[in-house]
Amino acid sequence: MAKNFTALALATFLSLPLIGCITTPQPQMATTETFRVDSDTYQSQGKSERIKTIVLHYTVSDNARSIKTLTTGQVSAHYLILDQGDDKIYNLVPESERAWHAGNSYFAGRTILNDTSIGIEIVNAGIAQQYRGALKSGELDYHPYEHFVTFDDLQIKKVAQLVQDITRRYGISPKNIVGHSDIAPSRKIDPGAKFPWQQLYEQYDIGAWYDEADKKYFIRQIAMTTPTIAQIKQAFREYGYQINTTNAWDKPSRDVIYAFQLHFRPLNPTGQMDVETYAILKALNKKYAGRDNFY
Ligand SMILES: [Zn+2]
Structure with a gap:
């Protein structure tokens, strides 16, 4: 007990000048026109890699x-x-x-x-x-x-x-x-x-890919409903693609379908929307739900 108390007192004593030095730096008058960048005294927590x-x-x-x-x-x-x-x-x-x-x-x-x-x-x-x-x-x-x-x-x-x-x-x-x-x-x-x-x-284990079981599930689900163009385009946006808001599969929209197919259904890239393409997109959105933060 006594030993612990001594150790604590010693640690406190030893740490005092250090804390004083780090947390309350005394402003020093500038004596030169060349200023020093201090990278040690303060550090931010909010930061991330530039490469995304x-x-x-x-x-x-x-x-x-x-x-x-x-x-x-x-x-x-x-x-x-x-x-x-x-x-x-x-x-x-x-x-x-x-x-x-x-x-x-x-x-x-x-x-x-x-x-x-x-x-x-x-x-x-x-x-x-x-x-x-x-x-x-x-x-x-x-x-x-x-x-x-x-x-x-x-x-x-x-x-x-x-x-x-x-x-x-x-x-x-x-x-x-x-x-x-x-x-x-x-x-x-x-x-x-x-x-x-x-x-x-x-x-x-590189990049994203969908689960086959999810694709099959969504193929069955899509067959029972009729997704609108707006819903399908929203699913592209959810994944990360930029796509326009027209209510048609115009050329710029088909270009996005084609790009998606080149990546995720490469054996049959057509630029046409179909059930399998939409099912793959839904399967990917399910698996990779949530975006990175943009800070
Ligand atoms: Zn290129």
């Missing part, structure tokens, strides 16, 4: 042209994954700086995603050469799965390692690992229907 999102892209060109474009032009990315059998992932822009990869963009309440994202470019041709004219000729509204070029397995392994590392370091939420098309649906279709989102989720 990872955006995946394909480059639509080969290794040499991708390197040239991303290192000498006005577009850039934090990381570049070439299509060659080496063990490298190239870091082109420090993570603490902005890379210019996202352009005019929106996701989950945030705009100008260059400010808050890490961009990863993967060398891939995108749409195979022989299909590139299909939209221009008016033959098709949107490219089907078969038009996209497959990614190399080694590239996907590199993407997996890199995304896992970035996600861990910044605490990025699954929904915020997105494709360029998710954040700019009327301008972009990369990383396309052959980017293996489901494989990354299942093998590496």
